Structure formats: structure tokens, C-alpha cells
Amino acid sequence: MSFCWMSPHSRKSKTDPLHEYRGVMFPRGVARDHLDAMPHFQTREDDIAVVSYPKTGTTWMLEIVSRVLSVGGKADRTSEEIGRLLESTVPGSSKPSHVSLEDMASPRVITTHLPRQFVPPGLSKPTGNVKVLVVMRNPKDTAVSSYHFVNKTHQQSGSKVPLKWDSFSQEFLQGKAGWGSYFDHLSGWWQMHNDPHFLFIKYEDMKKDLRAAVKKVANFLEVSLDEDTLQDVVNDCTFGSMKANMAKSQHAGKKVLARKGVVGDWKQHFTLEQSDSFDAMFRRALGGTGLDFEYDEADGTVPAKLIV
Incomplete structure (x- = not known):
């Protein structure tokens, strides 16, 4: 499950929930010593990693990965078990996730929100049979989903x-x-889009x-279904099924992870000026890279100015 993160606008000086590490803001739960340990984390030949920025579909992808591995007989762990961020601490324990992963049986599923420059070398430049799934979402819906998530967690607190x-x-x-700039996050990971270790x-x-x-x-995980x-996996992994299951969770944070799950909700929030600013930032960060997104679920089209 994704670690709660907050906007700096909500911070209070005595209880600042964010801290800066090498120019990037991180939640306090992502401790400096955890980040310092990342270059020394040893990946295994058959590790599987799910990489994402918060609110881009992390929990959804973890559900798919856990079901695929389970029905394929490769591993039998729930999405909640594999959703503990590499860079955080295991809930209910003082042990960092990167330490607890050392005792996990293979194949391990490693989950992270880290920008590429902060992950272990075995994930930023994988070798062997290491597989990295990178989940992406259009920046405008990501911002809106993040906004509502932060407000809900504030209400809970x-x-x-x-x-x-x-x-x-x-x-x-x-x-x-x-976790810093989403545009930088996308730019860093997208550099690997031609590497066969990545999906x-x-x-x-x-x-x-x-x-x-x-x-x-x-297919990427080499599981034949x-x-x-x-179809059983698809039925279990629809957004509606997943949201209903999360609503029953005993973890308060997980209950607010899923909201609408639609494409294009940004139109209910963005002004024209805000939309243009996001478009300009996307072009600066990813112009000419071939990466584009759909911003409207209704017709599935991408405005011409957003194709780069």
C-alpha cells in the first residue's frame, strides 16, 4: 500500500511531514537512512518490481501482479503484502522494508515510488531476469487524485x-x-522504455x-494463462471489485486509496491556465520522447498539443 504523502502547503513548522533529500521532497516515513541504504540493496536474479508515482495506479497494478503470480503458481502473496514500499518501514514494525525483503522467498515483488536516481542499481539498470513494471498516468488526473487523497488523509487525522x-x-x-516532481519521475524512468527488462x-x-x-x-511475467x-483474474481486478475490497480493509489509509477511477476527472478541477501550465511542463520534461497520454475517457482522444 502506498505510503501517505502530503502537500507542503499543509505543513506545520513543528510537525513537518516532508523532508528534503538530495533536492527531492519525501514524506518523513521515508527516512534519510532508508534512502542512504538504497545503493547497497541487493537485487536477486528473479526480482519483480512495481514502480510508480503515488496515485497513478499502484494498488491496481499490485492486485494484478499478485493474482497473476498466484494463479501461475509462482508466488502466493496478497497485494497488501507486496505493497510495502521498499523505501519505508514495515507497518507495525521497526524494521525497514528493504531489510525485511532480505528474508522474503523468491520471487520477491518490490514496490517503490522512488525516482530512478534513488532506486538500487539492480532496478535502475536491471540485469538477468529482473523485471520492472512501470505504472504511469496522465499528470492532470494524477494531480487531482493526489489532491483528494491528501484531503481525505487530513480528515482522518x-x-x-x-x-x-x-x-x-x-x-x-x-x-x-x-516524492518530488512527477514530470521528473516520468522522464527518469521513461529513459528505459526500450530496455526488455521493463514493461x-x-x-x-x-x-x-x-x-x-x-x-x-x-506475458511479461512469463505466466501462461x-x-x-x-477472465477470472480480470473479473477480480476490475476497479469496482478492488474498491469494494479496499473499503472492507482494516487499514484506514487503504479505505481512501480508490476514489472514482476515471480518466478525465481533471476537467472538473483545472482552469484553462492550469491546464496550459501542465501541458507546458510536460513538453519541457518529455517533449520529443514519444511518451503521450489520453486525457479523456469519453472518446479516447488526445488533444493534438499533448502529443509529443
Whole structure:
């Protein structure tokens, strides 16, 4: 499960939930000594990693990966068990996740929100049979989903003053939220899109054709599924099924992870000026790289100015 992260606009000086590490803001739960340990973390030949920025479809992908590995007889762990971030501490324990992973049986599933420059070398430049799934979502819906998630976690902690969208969106655009700039995150990982160790998959594609997405993940993980089993996994991994299961969770944070799960909700929040600012930032960070996103679920088209 993704670690809670917050906007700097919500911070109080005595209880600052964010800290800076090598120019990037991280939640306090991602301790400096954890980040210092990343270059020394040893990957294994058959490790599987799920890489994502918060609120881009992490939990959804983990559910798919856990089901595919389970029905394929490769591993039998729930999405919650494999959703402990590499860079954080195991819930209910003082042991960092990167330490507890040393005792996990192979194949391990490693989950991280880290930018590529901070992950262990075995994940930034994999060798052997290491597999890395990178989950991506259009930046505007990511910002909106992040905004609502942060407000819900604030409410759970007793805050009665909601964050304002205008200030949050500006901070998100400037990379001042936890885990830093999403545009830099995308740019760093997208550099590896031609490397066969990587599978890049978009939230929008999962929404458009979940069956195709599950099949792509299974093929990447070298798991053969017959048509009936494939359909069972798809049925279990629909956004509706996943949201209903999370609503029953005993973990308060998990109950607020899933909201609408739609493409294009950003239109209910963005002004034209804000939309143009996000477009300009995307072009600066990823112009000419071939990466594009769908921003509208209704017709599946991408405005011409957003194709780079």
C-alpha cells in the first residue's frame, strides 16, 4: 500500500511531514537512512518490481501482479503484502522494508515510488531476469487524485481545514509534494522504455481494456494463462471489485486509496491556465520522447498539443 504523502502547503513548522533529500521532497516515513541504504540493496536474479508515482495506479497494478503470480503458481502473496514500499518501514514494525525483503522467498515483488536516481542499481539498470513494471498516468488526473487523497488523509487525522486546489496544483506542478516532481519521475524512468527488462503500462490503457492489460502483464511475467483463468483474474481486478475490497480493509489509509477511477476527472478541477501550465511542463520534461497520454475517457482522444 502506498505510503501517505502530503502537500507542503499543509505543513506545520513543528510537525513537518516532508523532508528534503538530495533536492527531492519525501514524506518523513521515508527516512534519510532508508534512502542512504538504497545503493547497497541487493537485487536477486528473479526480482519483480512495481514502480510508480503515488496515485497513478499502484494498488491496481499490485492486485494484478499478485493474482497473476498466484494463479501461475509462482508466488502466493496478497497485494497488501507486496505493497510495502521498499523505501519505508514495515507497518507495525521497526524494521525497514528493504531489510525485511532480505528474508522474503523468491520471487520477491518490490514496490517503490522512488525516482530512478534513488532506486538500487539492480532496478535502475536491471540485469538477468529482473523485471520492472512501470505504472504511469496522465499528470492532470494524477494531480487531482493526489489532491483528494491528501484531503481525505487530513480528515482522518482530524484536520477540519481542507487544502485548496489552486495552491495544491501549483505545488504539484513545481514538484514540492512528497516524492518530488512527477514530470521528473516520468522522464527518469521513461529513459528505459526500450530496455526488455521493463514493461511500461498506462492507467488509461488499464481502464480502456483491462483484459489486454492483464494479458500483457502475465506475458511479461512469463505466466501462461488459459482464457478462463485470464477472465477470472480480470473479473477480480476490475476497479469496482478492488474498491469494494479496499473499503472492507482494516487499514484506514487503504479505505481512501480508490476514489472514482476515471480518466478525465481533471476537467472538473483545472482552469484553462492550469491546464496550459501542465501541458507546458510536460513538453519541457518529455517533449520529443514519444511518451503521450489520453486525457479523456469519453472518446479516447488526445488533444493534438499533448502529443509529443
